[in-house]
Every structure is written in C-alpha cells, then in structure tokens.
Amino acid sequence: MKGLTSPLWPIHFKPLPDELLSSWLVRLAHSHGLKVQTFCNLIFGNRLQVWNRDIDRLAPDWLITELSDRTGATIEQVMNTTLQSYQGILYHRQRASGTLSWIQSLKLHHRKFEGFGLQFCPECLTKDREPYFRKSWRVAFNTFCTSHHCILHDRCLDCGQGAAFHRNDMRHAQYVKTVSLKECYYCGFDLSKSPSLPPKYESRDIGIFLGDLSQKLLDGALGQAEIDNLLVMHHFAKLMFTRNSRVKLYSHLCNVLGADEIALDTKSDIEGADVDTRHHVLQAIAYLMVNLEPILRRAIAGKAVRYNHLKKDFDDMPGWYEGFIKKFSDWRRPY
Ligand SMILES: [Zn+2]
Ligand SMILES: [Zn+2]
Incomplete structure (x- = not known):
C-alpha cells in the first residue's frame, strides 16, 4: 500500500487511554483498510512474526520502535500500552515464559488463545466511540469495571470462546474497515451485548x-x-x-x-x-x-x-x- 513506507503512516492515531498494544495495532491495520496479517507482513515482512507470541507481554524492541516511528507516539507512550509497563508494580521480574504475577495467561497455542486471559466490560465496549481493549483487562485481580460497576466477562456468551480480536478480520472479505473489535472472532456475536451485571461482594x-x-x-x-x-x-x-x-x-x-x-x-x-x-x-x-x-x-x-x-x-x-x-x-x- 502506497504511503506505508514513508516515515509516518497515512493514518497514525495514538493509543486510547489504557489501550493494549495489540488493540491499537489491530485498529491501525483496519483503519488502513487492511487485514492485520496483511498489514504486519507489509510493514515488518514475513520474517518478523508479530502474532506468534503474547505481544502485549513480549513486545519486541523492533515492534515498539516501528510503532513509535510510524505513528509519532513517543517510545514511552508505546511502552505504556504493553504489560511490561506493570513491571515493578504487579510483577517484579521479567520472564519470557511461565506466569507473571497478576498477569492473566492467554495460553497461546498456534496463534490461538486457549485460555480466557482477555476480559472485557460490555458497557465500555458499548460506550466507546471506537471499541477497544484495555490493558487493565489482562490483570487477574480486576474482575469488575470500576467505571460501570459491572462484572467483566472473559468469553463470548454465545459460543464460549475467549476474546481474540486480532483474529476478527479472518471472518471477513478483503475490505475490513467495518470490522469491529467488539465482535466475537469465532461466531461474530457482539460482545458489548453481554449482560451488564453488578458484582457481588461478601461485604x-x-x-x-x-x-x-x-x-x-x-x-x-x-x-x-x-x-x-x-x-x-x-x-x-x-x-x-x-x-x-x-x-x-x-x-x-x-x-x-x-x-x-x-x-x-x-x-x-x-x-x-x-x-x-x-x-x-x-x-x-x-x-x-x-x-x-x-x-x-x-x-x-x-x-x-x-x-x-x-x-x-x-x-x-x-x-x-x-x-x-x-x-x-x-x-x-x-x-
Ligand atoms: Zn466499563
Ligand atoms: Zn462467539
């Protein structure tokens, strides 16, 4: 795509508040009318694979630098979209594999999430002008949304699959500008239509x-x-x-x-x-x-x-x- 080789991408919005790196990258790809995989192959080439890891946890330096150069966001802004920004707060030692304290596991297997490590608030997804996924939704002690006082969900209520928005465009034809992150990647159910239930506390x-x-x-x-x-x-x-x-x-x-x-x-x-x-x-x-x-x-x-x-x-x-x-x-x- 013409324009993707120049320093700034034609569309180069910055991450939204508390947005996850993966959510931002998927929205950037779609805003250029490209599928995530096509966009990443164009930018990074086939050699540098993005989605074969939990990129919010293990974002490589080349990805951070490229996102900063091509969107005009500072390195700090890009780093802040990653779970690495929780180091020293939720966990204290970086590990390439195994569990990090309080960071939910995606249980990645062949680019599929087999776990339910990505939560969402149906009300946030409803009220967002453009639905996006939050970094704090990957944190294990967050079980309800403090803005909307409702329990977070960790799977599609229609088909039972976990959220995996980076795969949403696989269900669609080439033109993907209308693909929303709030669709279930597997069955297309609108995740924002999941019930909004108040959390129950023991006291x-x-x-x-x-x-x-x-x-x-x-x-x-x-x-x-x-x-x-x-x-x-x-x-x-x-x-x-x-x-x-x-x-x-x-x-x-x-x-x-x-x-x-x-x-x-x-x-x-x-x-x-x-x-x-x-x-x-x-x-x-x-x-x-x-x-x-x-x-x-x-x-x-x-x-x-x-x-x-x-x-x-x-x-x-x-x-x-x-x-x-x-x-x-x-x-x-x-x-
Ligand atoms: Zn919410
Ligand atoms: Zn579903």
Whole structure:
C-alpha cells in the first residue's frame, strides 16, 4: 500500500487511554483498510512474526520502535500500552515464559488463545466511540469495571470462546474497515451485548478494598504500600490454589465468610482461573487483607495454615509482612 513506507503512516492515531498494544495495532491495520496479517507482513515482512507470541507481554524492541516511528507516539507512550509497563508494580521480574504475577495467561497455542486471559466490560465496549481493549483487562485481580460497576466477562456468551480480536478480520472479505473489535472472532456475536451485571461482594469493605486497588492501578496511583500488599495477596492466592492438602486456608475463609466453597483447580493458579473463580477467591483474599491479624490468627488456631506456609517460597516478602508473621512462629503459643 502506497504511503506505508514513508516515515509516518497515512493514518497514525495514538493509543486510547489504557489501550493494549495489540488493540491499537489491530485498529491501525483496519483503519488502513487492511487485514492485520496483511498489514504486519507489509510493514515488518514475513520474517518478523508479530502474532506468534503474547505481544502485549513480549513486545519486541523492533515492534515498539516501528510503532513509535510510524505513528509519532513517543517510545514511552508505546511502552505504556504493553504489560511490561506493570513491571515493578504487579510483577517484579521479567520472564519470557511461565506466569507473571497478576498477569492473566492467554495460553497461546498456534496463534490461538486457549485460555480466557482477555476480559472485557460490555458497557465500555458499548460506550466507546471506537471499541477497544484495555490493558487493565489482562490483570487477574480486576474482575469488575470500576467505571460501570459491572462484572467483566472473559468469553463470548454465545459460543464460549475467549476474546481474540486480532483474529476478527479472518471472518471477513478483503475490505475490513467495518470490522469491529467488539465482535466475537469465532461466531461474530457482539460482545458489548453481554449482560451488564453488578458484582457481588461478601461485604462492603471487601468491595471498597478491591475497587480501590483496581481504580488506583488504572490511575497509575498505586503506592509502595499497595505494591507490597499485592505481593502478600499473591502469596495468599498461591496458598488457596496450593496442592498441599494440609493448607486449608481457602476452605477456612469460605467457612468464616459463610460463602459457598467452589472447587479450585490446583493445577492452575489465579492467573489461569476464569473470572467467576477469581472474583470468588479475591473475596477471601480481600477479607484477609482488610483485617489481617485477627483473621490470620483464627486461621492458624484452626490449623488451616501454619507459619511455615506463610513464608515458604515467598521470595519478595515485604519487610512489614516478615515482621508481622513472626508473631505466629511459635506454634505452641496459644492465640
Ligand atoms: Zn466499563
Ligand atoms: Zn462467539
């Protein structure tokens, strides 16, 4: 296509607020009237493959540089569309494979997503002038939209497939300007027509705690205390999904909360769980966090968890937590 070789592409809009790199790239391709694959082959050539990886997590430098050069967006603006921008906030060490803390897995297999790692808010997709996918929808502790107070979805309600908007244009003929990201890639269902349901919380405090965390992440306002809390919360999540049958923290908390206990897949982790499971488990984690000492003391007294479990395999333990759990180190001491 004429014009794609000049420094700036003919159409070179910048990413929308909180937009994912993949969403921006797909919209750029479609705005030029090209399918995503055709557009990427024209720009990057067949040699540099874009979609054989989770590009929001593993965006290569050449892609970042090219997007910056061709759209006029700064490198910082482009980097900010990637999940790498969460390093030091949600996770602390970059890894090429395996799970990153709090980043949902797409379970990519032959360019298909086999997991349900990309969530969406039906109301956001309805109200967007041009529907697009948010970076925060890839975050495991985000289970509801703080703007519209509705539960996020993680799959098409019509056919059950996960969202994979980079494949939407495969269902269409050559001219793709009318392809919307809100279509299900598999059956064409309009994902914005998914029901908008208010989230249920086990208590008001839990709702406030989780909503505050999501909103602050979106606003880039998470402080060190919250970043440390996320480390602790993640350790509790691991204790809930553990295969160690002696750790009964999840059952204990469900019991104390009077909540139904659902079977957790201990081969999975919170990043691989569906949105309903995560929302449920996060209620228990938030319940612990809002009143940590008495609730943990009761769990230890009830033998649902031991001091050893609270620190085992917890490498980035925040200083306050290390000091705090020491009071539970003497198992003979009555609580
Ligand atoms: Zn929304
Ligand atoms: Zn569908």
